Amino acid sequence: MQKVLSQQAVEEDVQKVISSLGTVPTVTAIELIRALQQKERAPNMAPIISAFLSHATADLIARICLAPDANMKEVSNLIESIVAFAGSIGCSRTSTLDIELRRVFVPMDFPAQPRGAALSGANPKVALVSYGGKYYEPGTAPPEVLSRWEVAEDLAHQFVERCRITEKGKYSHLSRHEILQQYLDRLLQAGWGTDSDMRWVIRRTAVLLEWDIPDEAKLR
Numbered sequence: 001m002q003k004v005l006s007q008q009a010v011e012e013d014v015q016k017v018i019s020s021l022g023t024v025p026t027v028t029a030i031e032l033i034r035a036l037q038q039k040e041r042a043p044n045m046a047p048i049i050s051a052f053l054s055h056a057t058a059d060l061i062a063r064i065c066l067a068p069d070a071n072m073k074e075v076s077n078l079i080e081s082i083v084a085f086a087g088s089i090g091c092s093r094t095s096t097l098d099i100e101l102r103r104v105f106v107p108m109d110f111p112a113q114p115r116g117a118a119l120s121g122a123n124p125k126v127a128l129v130s131y132g133g134k135y136y137e138p139g140t141a142p143p144e145v146l147s148r149w150e151v152a153e154d155l156a157h158q159f160v161e162r163c164r165i166t167e168k169g170k171y172s173h174l175s176r177h178e179i180l181q182q183y184l185d186r187l188l189q190a191g192w193g194t195d196s197d198m199r200w201v202i203r204r205t206a207v208l209l210e211w212d213i214p215d216e217a218k219l220r
Contacts, residue, residue, distance in 0.1 A: 010063050017056045033064055039085045046089040053091045058100035058142075066101075075105060096132035096142075103142035106149045109203070109219060111196040112140050152197050156204035159183055163209055176211045184217055 014029040027048050035045045036052070053061065066078050079101045087094040106112075128135040131142060139145075166172075166179050174182070180202055187198040202217040 010060070013060050014052075014056075014064070017052055017060070021051050021055060036061075036064055039081075041089060050086070050089045050091045053086050053097070054093045058097070058104050061097075062101055062104045072105070076102075093132065099142045099146060100132060103146050106145055110145070110149050110152070110200055111194070112145045113196065148193065148197055151193065152201050153204065155187075155192070155201045156208060159201065159205040160208045163205065163211075176209075177214055180206055180211065181214045181216065184214060 011029040011033065014032055018027065018029065018032065027045075032048065032052060034040075035042075036049055040046070040049065061082070065082055066075060070078065079098060082101065083094060083098045086097055091097070093100075127138060129138055129141045129144075130136075136142075136144075162183065163176075163179050166174070166182075167176065171179070183205070184198065184202045187201060188195055192198065193201075199217045203213050203219075205211075206213040206217070
């Protein structure tokens with residue numbers, strides 16, 4: 001998750017969502033948080049939780065339900081249980097909630113820049129992408145960012161093994177910096193993704209290996 005906030009901050013954000021719902025029966029933030037964590041299905045609470053899940057940000061839902069120190073397998077299992085629970089109480093957001101929650105766990109330094117697609121006309125407008133009732137610039141919708149990150153994360157783990165083999169094999173005369181730079185050059189030439197995505201792959205590889213990050217792969 002991007003950041004861990006205090007319980008008080010979470011309660012304040014939950015209360016803001018509750019207040020914005022208007023027609024939902026009065027319930028305190030603490031009561032709603034407890035009911036959501038326990039997946040309460042009681043007739044008096046289910047409609048309130050359903051409305052909350054339909055309107056709260058994915059980040060807030062994750063902060064309530066998911067442990068910040070959970071590993072990715074635990075996160076995946078918890079997200080599946082949240083989505084199943086949302087479906088069981090009639091939440092209208094069920095079809096997109098899984099992707100939105102997984103998007104929360106994409107690292108903050110992963111590039112999510114728009115591609116800048118535009119509609120023609122006297123006054124060009126950005127062609128927005130609709131997802132989950134919200135509009136995003138092309139390339140920044142949760143499914144798009146999540147898909148790119150999953151590919152990049154997989155590549156990084158593959159390059160960890162390649163770098164270890166390279167360091168001990170016939171190219172053992174190369175420095176770690178040179179090994180990473182060599183793979184970055186290959187990635188940029190291969191066209192497997194944007195240049196910024198491929199630089200992230202090498203940054204991530206370096207972090208996993210605990211090697212220094214090549215200058216060309218550093219954040220710009």
